[in-house]
Amino acid sequence: MMGADAAMELWKASGIKQKLLFTLGIIFIFRLGVHIPLGGIDLAVVDKLFSSGNLLNFIDLFSGGALAKFSIFAMGIIPYINASIIMQLMGSVIPKLEELRKEGGESGRRQIAQWTRYFTIILGTIQGGGMAVWLWRSGAALGHPPSAGTPILFLLATTAAMVAGSVFIMWLGEQITERGIGNGASLLIFVGIVARLPSYWSNTSQMVNEGAVSAFNVVLLLMVFFVILVAIIFASEGARKVPVQSAKRQVGRKVYGGRSSYIPFRINQGGVMPIIFASSVLLFPATINQFAKNEYIRMATDALAPSKPLYALLYFLLIIFFSFFYASLVLNPVELAQNLKRYGSYIPGYRPGRPTAEFIEKILTRITAIGAIFLGIIAIVPMIAERLTGVTTLQGMGSTALLIMVGVAIDLYNQLQANLLARQYEGFMK
Numbered sequence: 001m002m003g004a005d006a007a008m009e010l011w012k013a014s015g016i017k018q019k020l021l022f023t024l025g026i027i028f029i030f031r032l033g034v035h036i037p038l039g040g041i042d043l044a045v046v047d048k049l050f051s052s053g054n055l056l057n058f059i060d061l062f063s064g065g066a067l068a069k070f071s072i073f074a075m076g077i078i079p080y081i082n083a084s085i086i087m088q089l090m091g092s093v094i095p096k097l098e099e100l101r102k103e104g105g106e107s108g109r110r111q112i113a114q115w116t117r118y119f120t121i122i123l124g125t126i127q128g129g130g131m132a133v134w135l136w137r138s139g140a141a142l143g144h145p146p147s148a149g150t151p152i153l154f155l156l157a158t159t160a161a162m163v164a165g166s167v168f169i170m171w172l173g174e175q176i177t178e179r180g181i182g183n184g185a186s187l188l189i190f191v192g193i194v195a196r197l198p199s200y201w202s203n204t205s206q207m208v209n210e211g212a213v214s215a216f217n218v219v220l221l222l223m224v225f226f227v228i229l230v231a232i233i234f235a236s237e238g239a240r241k242v243p244v245q246s247a248k249r250q251v252g253r254k255v256y257g258g259r260s261s262y263i264p265f266r267i268n269q270g271g272v273m274p275i276i277f278a279s280s281v282l283l284f285p286a287t288i289n290q291f292a293k294n295e296y297i298r299m300a301t302d303a304l305a306p307s308k309p310l311y312a313l314l315y316f317l318l319i320i321f322f323s324f325f326y327a328s329l330v331l332n333p334v335e336l337a338q339n340l341k342r343y344g345s346y347i348p349g350y351r352p353g354r355p356t357a358e359f360i361e362k363i364l365t366r367i368t369a370i371g372a373i374f375l376g377i378i379a380i381v382p383m384i385a386e387r388l389t390g391v392t393t394l395q396g397m398g399s400t401a402l403l404i405m406v407g408v409a410i411d412l413y414n415q416l417q418a419n420l421l422a423r424q425y426e427g428f429m430k
Contacts, residue, residue: 034069082280186276207391221389240367269323277326
């Protein structure tokens with residue numbers, strides 16, 4: 001673990017300190033925007049809407065409380081995440097996109113990133129427009145009762161403000177990724193979840209004081225969360241180490257190579273991204289269900305509410321799907337086998353080329369399956385525990401929040417460790 005001395009060394013390092021301060025500054029701006037409300041909205045009506053059910057509160061988890069306040073950041077970073085999911089899925093079926101991602105280099109990645117931004121605006125406009133209509137029909141639009149004519153200017157202004165806020169959050173996340181510490185999108189979601197924890201605990205304490213739930217059930221649920229937390233940490237750091245041997249070659253009188261090393265195949269190659277992707281996909285029909293007025297649409301999507309068994313089943317299956325999908329993006333067995341052959345390395349017992357690629361693919365499939373099933377089980381266990389204990393006020397601290405918080409925290413810790421080791425290496429070289 002990173003001790004106090006290492007933390008002080010990180011802080012004293014000029015380059016790392018600047019990254020940390022820059023990241024903290026971006027987080028401050030993000031949290032400040034959460035508290036800037038949209039104009040023309042009756043917040044008293046919004047409070048009543050959020051007190052009527054858990055779905056809106058669950059969606060609010062990904063905006064860090066911005067949705068409950070209907071601030072300029074109400075949509076959060078969800079449109080950007082959904083756009084990223086769709087672009088990555090399209091990259092697997094459209095050869096041109098796949099070629100651009102693999103062989104386009106830095107310019108190709110920038111082009112795909114630009115297309116993702118455009119798609120974010122499209123999705124944000126659709127989602128923001130739906131939210132604006134829902135506000136008006138719910139009576140939350142000041143000066144525009146639902147019985148009156150359609151308030152075009154209110155709908156356009158509200159939609160534009162929410163889209164602008166979502167695009168700004170996307171830009172903040174990109175700035176953290178490029179100039180700060182950690183993955184920007186994941187870190188902003190992490191900060192939003194942490195900011196919501198005091199309210200979850202306050203609501204739970206109130207239920208205990210009122211006798212709605214027993215303190216024993218709350219403690220029991222917290223123990224389940226603690227066990228899951230420990231399991232997530234151990235699984236996140238687990239890996240299958242495949243030995244690699246470099247071939248010996250002689251240049252003049254000197255012999256190079258011949259050293260042994262290993263390739264670590266992590267149990268969870270995708271990290272926290274399968275959880276974020278699965279949650280984002282399931283939030284889309286849940287959002288339609290909340291805002292739609294058509295009874296047939298509501299009946300079709302009501303089964304996907306977070307409290308329903310079908311939601312838990314689809315959540316489990318989507319986590320498995322995105323775990324395999326993300327692992328295929330992170331690691332290509334054929335390319336890895338070719339790189340090993342190119343640099344004169346090999347896996348003992350397997351010939352270079354196709355046999356090595358088949359062995360790597362076999363290992364990757366097995367270890368990804370283990371990690372995906374583990375993530376799926378961890379995701380639905382808190383849902384079952386909440387239903388059995390009757391404590392629903394800690395839904396925000398459930399599977400999604402724990403997995404995201406632990407995943408982001410471990411990723412941030414690893415990046416800080418890497419920066420610290422790089423600085424020590426630079427000091428040694430000097």
